Amino acid sequence: MAAQEAVDTVRDREIGVEQEHLDQVYRRLEEKIHEAEFLMNDAAQKGHVGTPGALAERDAQVFRAGVHLNRLNNEFEDFLFGRIDLLDGKDGVKGPDGAYTSVEPADDAIRPDGTADIGETLHIGRIGVLDADYSPLVIDWRAPAAAPFYRSTPVEPGRVVRRRVIRSKGRRVLGVEDDLMRPELRASLGGAELPVIGDGALMAALGQARGHSMRDIVSSIQAEQDLVIRAPAASVTYVEGGPGTGKTAVALHRAAYLLYQDRRRYSGGILIVSPTPLLVSYTEGVLPSLGEEGQVAIRALGDLAEDAAGGVADTYDEPAVSRIKGSSRMLAVLRKAARGALDHPDAPKLLRVVAFGRRLELEADELRRIRHNVLGGTAPVNLLRPRARRLLLDALYAKSGAVGRHSDPELAAELRSSFDEDVSTEDSFLGFLDAWWPELAPRGVLDAMGDEKRLGRWARRVLNPGEVRRIARSLRRPGLSVHDVALLDELHTLLGAPARPKRKREYDPLDQLTGLEELMPVREETQRERAERLAAERTEYAHVIVDEAQDLTPMQWRMVGRRGRHATWTIVGDPAQSSWSDPDEAAAARDEALGSRPRRRFELTVNYRNPAEIAELAAKVLALAMPGKESPRAVRSTGVEPRFVAVGKDGGLAGTVRSEAERLLASVEGTVGVVVAMDRRAEAARWLDGLGDRVVALGSLEAKGLEYDATLVVSPAEIADESPAGLRVLYVALTRSTQALTVLSGARDLPDEAGVPDLLRD
Numbered sequence: 224m225a226a227q228e229a230v231d232t233v234r235d236r237e238i239g240v241e242q243e244h245l246d247q248v249y250r251r252l253e254e255k256i257h258e259a260e261f262l263m264n265d266a267a268q269k270g271h272v273g274t275p276g277a278l279a280e281r282d283a284q285v286f287r288a289g290v291h292l293n294r295l296n297n298e299f300e301d302f303l304f305g306r307i308d309l310l311d312g313k314d315g316v317k318g319p320d321g322a323y324t325s326v327e328p329a330d331d332a333i334r335p336d337g338t339a340d341i342g343e344t345l346h347i348g349r350i351g352v353l354d355a356d357y358s359p360l361v362i363d364w365r366a367p368a369a370a371p372f373y374r375s376t377p378v379e380p381g382r383v384v385r386r387r388v389i390r391s392k393g394r395r396v397l398g399v400e401d402d403l404m405r406p407e408l409r410a411s412l413g414g415a416e417l418p419v420i421g422d423g424a425l426m427a428a429l430g431q432a433r434g435h436s437m438r439d440i441v442s443s444i445q446a447e448q449d450l451v452i453r454a455p456a457a458s459v460t461y462v463e464g465g466p467g468t469g470k471t472a473v474a475l476h477r478a479a480y481l482l483y484q485d486r487r488r489y490s491g492g493i494l495i496v497s498p499t500p501l502l503v504s505y506t507e508g509v510l511p512s513l514g515e516e517g518q519v520a521i522r523a524l525g526d527l528a529e530d531a532a533g534g535v536a537d538t539y540d541e542p543a544v545s546r547i548k549g550s551s552r553m554l555a556v557l558r559k560a561a562r563g564a565l566d567h568p569d570a571p572k573l574l575r576v577v578a579f580g581r582r583l584e585l586e587a588d589e590l591r592r593i594r595h596n597v598l599g600g601t602a603p604v605n606l607l608r609p610r611a612r613r614l615l616l617d618a619l620y621a622k623s624g625a626v627g628r629h630s631d632p633e634l635a636a637e638l639r640s641s642f643d644e645d646v647s648t649e650d651s652f653l654g655f656l657d658a659w660w661p662e663l664a665p666r667g668v669l670d671a672m673g674d675e676k677r678l679g680r681w682a683r684r685v686l687n688p689g690e691v692r693r694i695a696r697s698l699r700r701p702g703l704s705v706h707d708v709a710l711l712d713e714l715h716t717l718l719g720a721p722a723r724p725k726r727k728r729e730y731d732p733l734d735q736l737t738g739l740e741e742l743m744p745v746r747e748e749t750q751r752e753r754a755e756r757l758a759a760e761r762t763e764y765a766h767v768i769v770d771e772a773q774d775l776t777p778m779q780w781r782m783v784g785r786r787g788r789h790a791t792w793t794i795v796g797d798p799a800q801s802s803w804s805d806p807d808e809a810a811a812a813r814d815e816a817l818g819s820r821p822r823r824r825f826e827l828t829v830n831y832r833n834p835a836e837i838a839e840l841a842a843k844v845l846a847l848a849m850p851g852k853e854s855p856r857a858v859r860s861t862g863v864e865p866r867f868v869a870v871g872k873d874g875g876l877a878g879t880v881r882s883e884a885e886r887l888l889a890s891v892e893g894t895v896g897v898v899v900a901m902d903r904r905a906e907a908a909r910w911l912d913g914l915g916d917r918v919v920a921l922g923s924l925e926a927k928g929l930e931y932d933a934t935l936v937v938s939p940a941e942i943a944d945e946s947p948a949g950l951r952v953l954y955v956a957l958t959r960s961t962q963a964l965t966v967l968s969g970a971r972d973l974p975d976e977a978g979v980p981d982l983l984r985d
């Protein structure tokens with residue numbers, strides 16, 4: 224009892240120490256708010272008066288003040304979250320990412336008797352704050368000096384003796400958790416022994432209940448993850464890692480890091496490509512929590528080409544169809560379709576005009592020849608319309624009898640131009656041109672491909688008749704599928720976009736203040752609106768991050784590639800989770816999209832999501848899906864084994880799913896995901912009706928990237944049989960849970976007496 228009280232007293236005292244520091248930080252920030260408000264008012268009043276040098280200096284000040292003001296107004300949780308206590312020492316070697324790779328204590332920092340003094344204490348937070356005398360009160364987590372907070376380990380501690388994670392809300396410090404990096408030392412701080420509280424922040428973070436949105440991991444980034452986050456953004460950074468190794472988290476933190484490190488360079492925008500709208504909404508809170516929003520667009524694959532697609536796609540084709548639509552064979556088909564669509568059934572077969580008092584006609588054969596001629600090159604079809612117009616006029620002029628009437632070239636040219644003007648303003652000519660060479664829209668061409676006969680013509684020697692039938696049928700269905708979007712985007716390029724007038728923006732004197740408009744909440748346009756506007760206006764980005772990259776089809780790689788032709792890239796993925804039937808073809812397409820840019824590879828090896836009990840079960844499916852592939856190492860174990868159930872006689876599938884979901888809801892505090900085969904999505908949602916919003920039903924392909932406190936996987940065999948990549952999709956489904964997993968065998972599974980279906984046995 225007395226011992227516990229002593230611990231509590233030490234803990235309270237340490238919380239008090241951090242509280243004092245946080246108070247000091249807030250006092251300083253308040254001073255800065257006043258400065259920021261003053262500067263902003265001043266700037267707004269003066270408009271663009273001032274010398275360039277003074278302007279630049281003032282801009283920089285306003286920018287920094289604006290950052291702080293905005294952050295403060297957002298009242299971050301855990302504004303200040305870390306602290307490291309360091310031995311005196313050298314700064315070590317600066318790595319290519321600017322972080323110190325080896326920060327070693329000075330030779331005399333540790334005395335022969337194993338005692339040492341803490342020489343320096345640094346606090347780490349979401350933004351950096353300097354005191355009035357320019358000493359750092361808080362170091363931005365992305366600054367090189369903060370790297371030891373993430374990279375130091377008991378094996379390679381460097382100068383770090385104690386690493387502390389501080390939990391705070393608004394202005395109040397709620398708790399501290401320490402990790403000792405040099406447990407062998409007797410270290411003292413200000414003459415007193417260095418206290419150590421708790422047993423580590425990582426485990427505390429991993430055990431927390433999950434909600435419907437992802438949290439940032441800024442206070443517990445691990446060393447191997449930190450290396451990826453801070454990797455210099457040259458060319459392509461490629462990150463591979465199994466389920467739960469933090470690939471998505473790392474990708475998001477990397478976006479924040481890159482913006483911090485070189486905001487100007489990334490003013491061209493960062494695009495994060497995510498496989499599903501569900502994963503977009505799950506992850507979109509992370510960047511704002513890190514203080515970044517305006518320059519980053521997170522887009523689902525079905526939502527990436529809104530302009531070309533004329534909407535957002537959220538339906539999925541059956542695997543056999545998406546396999547064809549995704550393959551690079553479609554490129555040849557689309558090229559033909561983009562040109563062939565001009566030849567629609569209602570296209571006029573005859574052109575008749577009156578010029579120079581004569582009736583002139585071009586007949587079907589002549590028209591066909593002219594079209595063939597115009598389409599000779601590879602230029603986008605819509606951009607060839609002026610050429611088509613000119614060749615029509617040439618042909619008509621040739622028939623007019625006017626050729627050769629004047630030997631004087633000047634007079635001949637005059638005659639020709641008056642002929643052109645006469646004809647090309649005639650209603651019959653204009654009407655003909657519109658019908659014969661209409662401005663084609665991607666959606667119109669895709670609709671035309673729904674006609675099996677026409678598609679058959681365009682796909683000759685590329686798709687077999689069965690494939691043509693399947694694709695045409697799928698295109699006749701209302702709505703867009705996710706795989707249609709990449710086709711539409713390709714068509715957009717093949718057809719050429721008609722020039723659009725640029726939107727005019729209103730003049731605003733504040734615009735000249737670097738970055739201010741993006742950071743200040745006082746403007747009418749919110750950050751989110753600005754992000755959306757920028758995304759809508761932008762077609763290319765400075766950095767492209769692809770999450771779940773193993774799933775992009777060749778056609779999707781082409782679509783994403785067009786958005787980052789001059790970009791640097793971060794690509795994260797796991798081939799073992801690929802739902803694409805031919806990973807080699809997708810990898811070849813990826814390589815084509817990335818061109819010859821050099822790649823740097825990283826691997827993440829630790830599973831932070833699944834307890835060992837669940838990871839072990841999933842590993843059995845991995846062994847079937849990808850023999851020889853290693854599973855990531857799970858860091859924790861809960862002692863709770865997965866539960867196996869077979870469909871009960873009374874309730875049938877619906878009743879059993881419902882009762883097992885209820886059981887899981889009672890066993891965890893947070894979310895429950897019920898994963899079913901794709902074509903059971905709608906009925907599964909009905910089975911769960913009325914159980915509240917902690918539980919969701921999702922199709923196997925939608926589970927990608929998400930996580931739940933508990934999952935119920937319904938019929939492994941159904942999921943595995945759904946597509947050629949079914950085993951890998953099942954592997955994804957089994958690796959979504961942070962605490963509990965129930966596997967329910969349906970009619971197709973063959974459970975043993977313990978209820979374990981055949982696919983999950985040794």
Ligand SMILES: Nc1ncnc2c1ncn2[C@@H]1O[C@H](COP(=O)(O)OP(=O)(O)OP(=O)(O)O)[C@@H](O)[C@H]1O
Pocket residue numbers: 425428429438439440443444445448464465466467468469470471472473797800831832927928929930958
């Ligand atoms: N360093 C960390 N500290 C705390 N939590 C972490 C850390 N790294 C990862 N996590 C947590 O582990 C879970 C898995 O992370 P994430 O979703 O990024 O993994 P992933 O590799 O993208 O997984 P998948 O391939 O299955 O989609 C998340 O809840 C994430 O917050």
